[in-house]
Amino acid sequence: MLQGLSTGVRRFVASEALFGLGVGLFSLVLNLHLLFKGVSEEQIGQITSVSTLVAGIIAIPGGLLAGKLGRKKVLVAGISLMAAGYAMFAASTALWLFYAAQALQSIGFTLIITSETQLLFHYCHSKREETQAYSLLMAVFMLFSVFGTLLGGYLSRSAAEVSTGYELQLWLATLAIALLAIVRGRLLPAEKHDSDKREAAVEAPNTTTFFTKKEFRSRYLKSGLPSKQVWFLSGFVLLSGLMTSVTLPFLNVIVKFRLDWSDESVSMLLAANGLILFVGSLMVPSIVTRFGTSKAYLILFGVNILFALVLFAALPASMFALMLLLRGGMFTMLNNLIESHSMSMVAEPQRNLFAGIRSVLLLIGLDTFCSARITGCLS
Numbered sequence: 001m002l003q004g005l006s007t008g009v010r011r012f013v014a015s016e017a018l019f020g021l022g023v024g025l026f027s028l029v030l031n032l033h034l035l036f037k038g039v040s041e042e043q044i045g046q047i048t049s050v051s052t053l054v055a056g057i058i059a060i061p062g063g064l065l066a067g068k069l070g071r072k073k074v075l076v077a078g079i080s081l082m083a084a085g086y087a088m089f090a091a092s093t094a095l096w097l098f099y100a101a102q103a104l105q106s107i108g109f110t111l112i113i114t115s116e117t118q119l120l121f122h123y124c125h126s127k128r129e130e131t132q133a134y135s136l137l138m139a140v141f142m143l144f145s146v147f148g149t150l151l152g153g154y155l156s157r158s159a160a161e162v163s164t165g166y167e168l169q170l171w172l173a174t175l176a177i178a179l180l181a182i183v184r185g186r187l188l189p190a191e192k193h194d195s196d197k198r199e200a201a202v203e204a205p206n207t208t209t210f211f212t213k214k215e216f217r218s219r220y221l222k223s224g225l226p227s228k229q230v231w232f233l234s235g236f237v238l239l240s241g242l243m244t245s246v247t248l249p250f251l252n253v254i255v256k257f258r259l260d261w262s263d264e265s266v267s268m269l270l271a272a273n274g275l276i277l278f279v280g281s282l283m284v285p286s287i288v289t290r291f292g293t294s295k296a297y298l299i300l301f302g303v304n305i306l307f308a309l310v311l312f313a314a315l316p317a318s319m320f321a322l323m324l325l326l327r328g329g330m331f332t333m334l335n336n337l338i339e340s341h342s343m344s345m346v347a348e349p350q351r352n353l354f355a356g357i358r359s360v361l362l363l364i365g366l367d368t369f370c371s372a373r374i375t376g377c378l379s
Contacts, residue, residue: 008123008189009133013140015183019079020141022176024148026086028270029166036166037093047102054106063114063356071119071352076185078111083177090170114355117343121351122191127344132285134340139281142332146274148173153266230354233342237358269321276329284336293341300334307331 005013034044066074085105092098120137124130152169261269287296307327315323346354 005129005133005136006123006125009120009129011187011189012120012123012184013133013136015180015187016137016140017144018176018180018183020144020146021148021151022083022086022173022180023141024145024274025152025169025173025176026089026148027145028149028152028266029169030089033089033166033170034098037098039095039098043095047098050099050102051106051109054103055110058107059110059114060353060356062111063352063354066115066118066355067352070191071115071122072184072188072191074111075115075119076181078108078115079177079181079184081105081108082112083174083181084108086170086174086177090167090174113358114352117339118351118355119188119191121343123189130344131288131340134343135281135284135336138332138336139278142274142277142281146271146278148176149270149274150268153268153271227347227350230346230350230357233345234354234357236338236342269324273325273328276325277332280329280332281336284333284340287333288337293337296337297334300330300337303330304334 031044034047035041039047062074062078082105085101085103085108088097088101088104092101117134120133121130124133151172152166155169155172287300291299304327307323307330310323311320311327342358343351343354
């Protein structure tokens, strides 16, 4: 599956397994760990909303920093900060430390999303390889997040027996992310600043462009301002974040407290969801090849609207679980299509700036309903 891809892409995609494992462990147990430590539902919503503040402050500077220091350095720094935040969650008991841990891991995550996609695409040799690389990256992430989720659910029994909450899972998540920082720091190829590649990127062959190369250079490269194209594509990212925020951040809490399922049952459902997301990620290139980009967007938007309406109804537990899985797969396909094509359509000199703006809008969208939704789920 990785054959034919460049060396940098293969190493990048393979190392994503550690990221998926760590995030799978962490996302399953964080809210439950905070509840175990006596944090209220409203406080959990406030802690989660720290991400929006952090993103608003550092996302755009972080994207520009990636252009100054190099995307690889910023990516590794972000992964390291994320691991430190995970460790603080595991070791802390005071409420203010949980806020600090969220801020730390949010800084790390923001640096990751303002450098990861551009660096991955930097290693690619064509637009087609960019779509394949992004889809494979997300597929590996989803698959190994399943393993992390299953491991977290399995370990919940032993953690409960010794009354330590979910610290073991958090420490394992920390280890996985720390290893990821080491692996990517040592194995990813150094960035090549090829002027010819940048010139070709400005022309953006085989993509939709808003300006000619001369107009683009005179209007935006000299001023450093985001192009109309960047703002247009960032709007789709905001919509994607709003759609994701409806269920994904608190999927474990929704299932556990609305359906009154055990930790193991929740982990099994989330694991199944991860497998569906894995399959959906792998299908994106073939869907685009078969139907074309425009039709693929129309089909996936329509199907996602349909599943959202179905999930709005009061459903039996088994039917709710099935619809949730199907909706997750369809949404992943749509989200991957938006993410990969958005970055591909942006000219190379503006990708770091686009990544910063995208990060702000994405996290604003993700956190828009956070406090309200988690309070509603647990009340």
